[in-house]
Amino acid sequence: MATGSGGEPESSVSLRTFGAVLQALREYHGLTREELGELVGYSKHTIASIELGRRMPDPDFIEAAEAALGNTGAFRRAAEHLEREPGLASWFRRWAMLEQVAITLYTYESRMVPGLLQTERYARVLFTEQLPPLSDSQIEEQWLARAKRQQLLWERPNTAFNFILEEHVFRRRTGGVDITRELIDHVLEVGELRNVEIQIMPTVRESHAGLDGPIQLLETPKHKWFAYCEGQRGGLLVSEPKEISILHQRYARMRSQALNPKTSRSLLQRMRGTP
Secondary structure, eight states, X not given: OOBOGGXXXXXXXXXXXXXXXXXXXXXXXXXXXXXXXXXXXXXHHHHHHHHTTOSOOOHHHHXXXXXHTTSOSHHHHHHHGGGOOTTSOGGGHHHHHHHTTOSEEEEEESXXXXXXXXXXXXXHHHHHTOSXXXXXXXXXXXXXXXXXXXXXXXXXXXXXXXXXXXXXXXXXXXXXXXXXXXXXHHHHHHTTSTTEEEXXXXXXXXXXXXXXXXXXXXXXXXXOEEEEEEOSSOEEEEOOHHHHHHHHHHXXXXXXXXXXXXXXXXXXXXXXXXX
């Protein structure tokens, strides 16, 4: 999501429409922004930003507002349209919406460099190799959606990002030597951001807590945690506290098993010289 003046997201059609629904329902119930804010646990300024289409509502807000505004289901249905971003798989849209408001985001990836860290050339290689094949317009749409998500790293300096990447995702040389070197340069650059930590899990490792596959975890402004696990043709959004706890334990163990950020940077620099 692009940023406009004052650091707030530029308004999109779906955000403005959602905001208009919120305002209409609030006024129908005879509530001021301040009164609605007291009911849902948000400030009147947050209510105003959402109504004006300047702020993406988080899931906690959607549920609280639905309850405060009659439990008709209209508000939840309006929120569904916020997820219909072009270029994103249907099973990923809910997670992408959560990413927009996350204050903590952890990612472990064993298959490829994750989307938030990809270069355009690397991403286009992945899109080109998809089966069934994508059209040129679909590839362009997917890249634009990915590039838009990547702005989170710079636009949310107070969000803590941690990435654990398997060494072999770079050793594979996806797209060739030049694309791999460019990719490593980009990952090294992102790793210099104060809110980003990048750790490499070495290929030779006697114990490993992440052998069941990739993990993503995030924390919302209301300090609620969600997880996301993706496979070949679908993804699973997890909100059950017990499951979140298990994935947290695994991720914490992996952070201790992976190389620390400084050593990871040194390894990437060596791979960049002879990928």
